[in-house]
Amino acid sequence: MPLNTQEDLYESLGVPRDVGGGDLKRSYRRLAMEYHPDKNPGPESAERFKEITRAYEILSDPQKRAAYDRFGMAGVDNSQGSGPAGFEGSSSFDGLGDIFEQFFGGSGRQGQRSRGPEQGADLRARLKLTFEEAAFGVEKEIEYQRQESCDDCQGNGSAPGSKPSSCSECNGLGEVRRAQKSVFGQFVNVSACPRCQGEGRIITSPCVICRGAGRVNKNRRIGVTVPAGITDDLQIRLSGEGDVGFRGGPAGGLYVLVEVARHERFYRQEDNVLLDFPLNIAQAALGAEVVIPTLDGDVEVDIPNGIQQGDEIVLRGKGTHHLNRGGRGDMIIRVSVVIPDKLNDEQRSLVEELSKTLGTPSLPERRKSFFDRLRDAVSGDA
Numbered sequence: 001m002p003l004n005t006q007e008d009l010y011e012s013l014g015v016p017r018d019v020g021g022g023d024l025k026r027s028y029r030r031l032a033m034e035y036h037p038d039k040n041p042g043p044e045s046a047e048r049f050k051e052i053t054r055a056y057e058i059l060s061d062p063q064k065r066a067a068y069d070r071f072g073m074a075g076v077d078n079s080q081g082s083g084p085a086g087f088e089g090s091s092s093f094d095g096l097g098d099i100f101e102q103f104f105g106g107s108g109r110q111g112q113r114s115r116g117p118e119q120g121a122d123l124r125a126r127l128k129l130t131f132e133e134a135a136f137g138v139e140k141e142i143e144y145q146r147q148e149s150c151d152d153c154q155g156n157g158s159a160p161g162s163k164p165s166s167c168s169e170c171n172g173l174g175e176v177r178r179a180q181k182s183v184f185g186q187f188v189n190v191s192a193c194p195r196c197q198g199e200g201r202i203i204t205s206p207c208v209i210c211r212g213a214g215r216v217n218k219n220r221r222i223g224v225t226v227p228a229g230i231t232d233d234l235q236i237r238l239s240g241e242g243d244v245g246f247r248g249g250p251a252g253g254l255y256v257l258v259e260v261a262r263h264e265r266f267y268r269q270e271d272n273v274l275l276d277f278p279l280n281i282a283q284a285a286l287g288a289e290v291v292i293p294t295l296d297g298d299v300e301v302d303i304p305n306g307i308q309q310g311d312e313i314v315l316r317g318k319g320t321h322h323l324n325r326g327g328r329g330d331m332i333i334r335v336s337v338v339i340p341d342k343l344n345d346e347q348r349s350l351v352e353e354l355s356k357t358l359g360t361p362s363l364p365e366r367r368k369s370f371f372d373r374l375r376d377a378v379s380g381d382a
Helices: 009-013 021-035 043-059 062-079 096-103 131-136 281-286 345-358 370-379
Strands: 107-110 123-129 138-149 175-182 185-192 215-226 235-238 254-260 266-269 272-280 288-294 297-303 312-315 331-338
Touching (some): 009 021, 009 043, 021 043, 043 062, 123 138, 131 138, 131 254, 215 254, 272 281, 281 288, 281 331, 297 312
Parallel strands (some): 123 254
Antiparallel strands (some): 175 185, 235 254, 288 297, 312 331
C-alpha cells in the first residue's frame, strides 16, 4: 500500500530529524513490538506496522534518508511500490517469534527435527464391558496393532550387514544453515536437511522387511485391569504400550476407551442402580413379598401395603462399587402399578364389589394459605 506522500517519517517513528542510528533503531524496535499484528491484531495495527517499518527502511539507509531529507517522499518514490526486505509480495506477516528472531539477530528454525531420542506415538483402543463387569471390575485382554522395532535390522533401517552413511549435504548434522539479509540485518535460518530429513544419515541399502523405516506393525495382546465402578467413555492409560520411540526414545502410551453395554433391566445413575418393578393392584393395595433381581442375585423384598405408583424402595449397598474408593451405591426400586386393560367375568365382578366398598374418592380440601387465614382473621370468619 503506497504511503501518503505528505507523511513525516520521523514523526511516524517518534524521533527528531537529527536522530542517530542507535536511537532510530531503538525507537523502531519498541514500536514494532507494540504494533506487530501477531501481538496486537486488527487492521489499524497492521497499517501502523507497515508505516513504521517503511519509515525505518528509508531512514536507516543513509542514501535514502538523504534523499528524503532533501526532497521528501518524492525522493524515495521509486521504492514505494514494494515493501521492505523480508516482506515483499506478502499481504500478511510472519509469526511474532520469527520476526523478532530476525530483528534481534537470532536464528530462525523451520521444520528442524530433533536428532535425539523421541517418544513414540500414543495409541487408542476400545474395550467393551458388560454392565456387571463395569460395576465390579474385571481382568480383560485386548488385541491391537502397534509399531515395534524391526527384528531383521534391529531398528536401524539398513539391511543386515550394511550401515547407514553420513549425509553429504549436511555432513551428518541433520540441519542446514543459510544466511539471509533483511532490513533488520543478517540472520541465520536453520532448517532440517531436505536430503536426510534431519536424521543426519542416509540409508543406502534399506532393510527389505521394514523398507528402511526401522519399525514394523505388529499385533499385540495385553491384559487390562478394569477398576470396579468404571463408567462409559472413561479411559484407562497404559504407559509404554504405544508405538516404540525413535532413536532409543520411550514408547508412547495406550489409551483404552471403555464402552459399557446397556443392561436389559437395570439403569445406572452415578453409583446407584435403578430398577423399574411392576406390581399388580392387589399387591400394591395389600402388600406382598416379592423376589427382586440385583447385581448380587435375587433377594426377597417386603412390599408395604398401600404403596403408590412411583414410590421407591432403597436397598442399601446393592449398587455399583465406587470408583477408586471403598463402598457401593444403592439399588433403587421404582414401583410401577400395572392396571389391567382386560378382565374376565370373575375379575370384573370382584373389582365391582370392591368399587362399591371403596366409594368415590374426592379431591382433598385446599389448605388455607397464610394470607387466607389473615384475611379471615380480619373479617372475623376465623
